[in-house]
Amino acid sequence: MRWALIGASRIASSYxxxxxxxxxxxxxxxxxxxxxxxxEAYAREHGIARSFTDLNDLLGDDSVDAVYxxxxxxxxxxxALASISAGKHVLCEKPLAMTLDEAxxxxxxxxxxxVVFATNHHLRNxxxxxxxxxxxxxxxxGRVLSARVFHAVNLPEVxxxxxxxxxxxGGGVIPDITVHDADTIRFHLGEDPEEVVARAGASGLGEGVxxxxxxxxxxxxxxxxxxxxxxxxxxxxxxxxxxGTEGSIFARNVMTQEPVGDIRLVDASGETPIxxxxxxxxxxxxxxxxxxxxxxxxPSADGVDGVKSLAVALAVREAALTGKAVRVGYGG
Ligand code: NDP
Numbered sequence: 001m002r003w004a005l006i007g008a009s010r011i012a013s014s015y016x017x018x019x020x021x022x023x024x025x026x027x028x029x030x031x032x033x034x035x036x037x038x039x040e041a042y043a044r045e046h047g048i049a050r051s052f053t054d055l056n057d058l059l060g061d062d063s064v065d066a067v068y069x070x071x072x073x074x075x076x077x078x079x080a081l082a083s084i085s086a087g088k089h090v091l092c093e094k095p096l097a098m099t100l101d102e103a104x105x106x107x108x109x110x111x112x113x114x115v116v117f118a119t120n121h122h123l124r125n126x127x128x129x130x131x132x133x134x135x136x137x138x139x140x141x142g143r144v145l146s147a148r149v150f151h152a153v154n155l156p157e158v159x160x161x162x163x164x165x166x167x168x169x170g171g172g173v174i175p176d177i178t179v180h181d182a183d184t185i186r187f188h189l190g191e192d193p194e195e196v197v198a199r200a201g202a203s204g205l206g207e208g209v210x211x212x213x214x215x216x217x218x219x220x221x222x223x224x225x226x227x228x229x230x231x232x233x234x235x236x237x238x239x240x241x242x243x244g245t246e247g248s249i250f251a252r253n254v255m256t257q258e259p260v261g262d263i264r265l266v267d268a269s270g271e272t273p274i275x276x277x278x279x280x281x282x283x284x285x286x287x288x289x290x291x292x293x294x295x296x297x298x299p300s301a302d303g304v305d306g307v308k309s310l311a312v313a314l315a316v317r318e319a320a321l322t323g324k325a326v327r328v329g330y331g332g
Contacts, residue, residue: 073170
């Protein structure tokens with residue numbers, strides 16, 4: 001797989017470039033930046049042969065099979081459509097777009113062009129989450145009554161740019177983190193949230209965007225879900241819990257990009273630690289993407305998954321803004 005990077009971003013430099021290079025036969029041809037000097041410096045630092053400021057120039061390279069889009073959120077839509085039209089497979093960062101219509105258009109365009117389109121939801125690739133899902137699917141906790149997501153973190157200083165002060169670029173904790181939690185809950189429960197209520201606010205970092213939100217989601221099966229996402233909690237720690245008629249799953253430090261954490265199953269026979277694989281989340285995701293490109297299986301999170309996680313996030317934001325219960329609209 002020969003990649004081009006659309007966006008000289010931190011997520012690419014922190015995780016994705018190494019993960020791409022870890023793939024067998026995988027390499028990176030070029031990077032796009034809106035700023036020529038930044039693009040050149042980025043390419044030099046990461047050993048990438050070429051940098052571009054014009055997307056069409058980058059897409060004109062026939063040796064490129066796939067693009068990874070990790071610009072700020074308002075740019076994903078146009079860049080994905082151009083890439084699809086050029087016949088490139090696309091791995092796009094979350095949230096896929098600013099609106100549901102845009103996200104749906106991206107997925108339809110990829111279907112029509114016959115290219116693989118995936119959303120970079122990392123959590124469902126974690127050994128921890130794969131193990132949790134297996135516990136739920138195999139009936140170890142019986143009927144799932146409720147789920148709780150603890151995803152209030154301390155946003156590192158280096159990430160406090162557009163995320164905390166630029167609504168037009170897709171800032172705010174809801175597009176940043178709630179969207180991941182929506183994907184994770186869908187992954188575990190195998191169903192889509194129906195209706196949400198929420199409260200959001202700024203608690204120290206948000207300037208014109210929310211930095212904290214709590215929401216409650218109802219699921220078609222009757223399972224109740226509560227989630228908490230924030231940028232301002234230095235010591236809260238992350239976790240996810242599922243409570244069923246036959247047992248409860250307590251997972252701590254698992255809402256993270258690293259292959260870490262701790263899972264315990266508690267049921268009538270007592271408390272059991274649950275082992276899980278500690279592989280790199282992004283390498284795992286890229287492996288599934290490469291297989292899908294080669295005609296086998298599907299990406300970890302596909303385009304429809306990205307549309308659905310965005311739909312939940314948008315509903316949570318609307319519920320927080322209006323103070324009303326909002327039915328999640330998943331588009332056409
Ligand atoms: P960054 O802020 O690092 O990069 C986004 C854009 O900001 C880049 O495309 C770049 O523009 C511009 N930029 C980068 N550095 C500078 C600078 N020094 N001065 C001015 N502009 C700069 O964003 P992230 O990497 O944090 O996030 C990018 C995307 O990835 C988002 O959609 C986000 O939601 C997603 N993300 C996903 C994660 C996951 O685990 N799935 C984790 C983190 C982020 P240009 O390209 O034009 O140079």
